[in-house]
Amino acid sequence: MAWVTAATTGVAALAFLTPLGWELRSDHRDNAIATAERRSATVAGALIAGSNRGGVNAAVQAAGGQLTVHAPNTTAGTRATPADVTRAAAGTEPLLVETDDGLVHLRPVPVAKRTAVVEVFVPRSELSAGTARDLWTLLGIALILVAGSVIVVDRLARGAVSSARNLVQAALRVGGGDLGVRIQPSGPRELAEAGYAFNRMADRLVTSRTSEREMVADLSHRLRTPLTALRLDAEALDPDDTQIGQFSAAELDRRRGIRRIRVAIATLEGEVDDLITTTRKAVAKQVASAPEVGMCDAAEVVRERMSFWSALAGDQNRQFQVVGASTRVPVPVARPELAAALDAVLGNVFRYTPQGTAFEIGLSRRDGWVALRVDDAGPGIPDPERAMRRGESDQGSTGLGLDIARRAAQSTGGSVSLDRAALGGASVVMLLADAEAPPKQASRFGLIGRLARERDTIRRRRSH
Known part of the structure; x- marks a missing residue:
């Protein structure tokens, strides 16, 4: 994987940086020619102004560089050929002549009805000045890009490979008869979902056997x-x-x-x-x-699962709010089971409500019970009683989503209720026992009733 990434990134870097290096080389050459034109223009201005020899020599000194002034009909001392000087004098535009050691810029200058030629020599070193530095810089950038991509991909691939390896090893152990093995879902979203599905499958195998x-x-x-x-x-x-x-x-x-x-x-x-x-x-x-019923922090599970679902909510332009998940809320449910139950309810929201539908997750503690509430602004559930029956669904699915939540709640002595949400859609409330307070059976339905009354109050306020 790392070698493939390095090769791919290297090819992409070469495809991008090679024309850039060539362009930088051309820029350095154009800058050197532009400098030669400015030097020749300085001396040409003195010749056109009719300066004497001293003034012309001063202009040559001011222009700097390797500069020669050819009087009319003279070609001595040129780095080009006499024919090139003569050809430049016969024209009106500057002439560029390539030589073995550089480039010659020949500018014709009319002087007293005759034409002088100002010659500026640009060595090859000036034409390519800075090119080597730029090429080394681009090479360094390419190496940094390759190394960075390899490191990032290696980190990502290592997590994905580790998650996949754990899943394979757990599957082999289950295939060998060890039904007590469970995994901690991790890695990319798909592998994490596969991990939760594996744990649920193992639990069902234990129950079935x-x-x-x-x-x-x-x-x-x-x-x-x-x-x-x-x-x-x-x-x-x-x-x-x-x-x-x-x-x-x-x-x-x-x-x-x-x-x-x-x-x-x-x-x-x-x-x-x-x-x-x-x-x-x-x-x-x-x-x-079989794994014993453990304990987990419901608020931490809500925060962790929302970090997972928030990406999909952003993709579907869904506004969401999490209430009451900032403090520790312990419940006597294994972490994977509560996460699977919350994923089942949230999955129904994403599956059966239109994109852009808002939803809210609330967590509250009262009278020895913890209420985990998922509200949405969708069309609601037309037949709540049928939706709570295992294996039945009006949407063409397996109908086991709410059953997963119900079993998780009932494992603590709680229950699941369906109602109309204050947002206008469905409201699913999972009632779980508070691990830090003995549950009071007599107040269980009272809490659900109070939650329903609070939702009705909020609904009436919004309607007014």
Whole structure:
């Protein structure tokens, strides 16, 4: 990844900096020619003004550089060829002549109906002065760009690769039978969502396997009733002893059949007992290995998840507000579970309300309960009762979003309620137990009622 990034950035830098370097080289050459033109113009002004030799020499000294004045019809001392001087004198525009060691600027100057030529020589070193410095500077910039891009991409890729590696390792461990493994979602948005989905999948696998084993244990236990009846019926049969007394062949066969029946019933009863014991132990071990219900800071979860959803809210031009998440609010819910529940509710807001719809997240504590509220300004939920039933949805989805929130709330003894929000849309309130105060069951619905009354008061105020 780093080598690919370095190569890509290097090619892009060369594609951008190469024409820039060529342009800078041309600028230095043009500046050198412009300087030569100014020098020749200084001397040409003295010649046109009719200055004597002393004045012309003073102008030459003032102009500086390697400058020569050719009198009319003279070509001696030129760095170009005599033909070039003659050609320049015959024209009216300056003439540039390339030589092996530089460039010659020839300016014709009319003097007393004849034409003199002012020659300015520009060495090659002046034509390329500063070019090497500029090229080294551009090369340094290119190296800095390549190194910076490699570092940034390496940091980003390292986080993404680490998250993907953790997800793969966790998936392999789950595939190997370790259903107690969980991961801390991290990395890019897609990998973080995959991490939350993985944790939910693992939780459901634990629940499913536990339910299956409990069902097997229950079914096995049910078999004990008819087996007990069979055992009692078998005990009521005649004795099966064949060692004492003289018996006919038919009686021996009958008693041996009774013995086989009793042995088969005892064997089957032992197998069922072993199945019940083994299944119960597996269920107990599975429950013990499952992650315990932890504790987290609901305010921190709200802030963390909003840092995730705020980017999408900005893309969809949604105004949002977070209320009450500035102080610590502990709840007896595992951090991934509360994050998954909040993501499920916020996901419904983004999925089922038009872009640009505002929403609000509120967090409050009262009477031993914590209310996590998500309001939106969308069209609302037409059938709240049906929306709360697992697996049912009017929007063509799985209908499990609110169920995830409901199970997270019920794990603390709380609940989930739906109502009309003060913003005009739906209001989803997750009622969670306060980890720092024993919940009071009698006040649970009172808090929901007070929240509803507060929403009605706010709605009435806005309507007026």
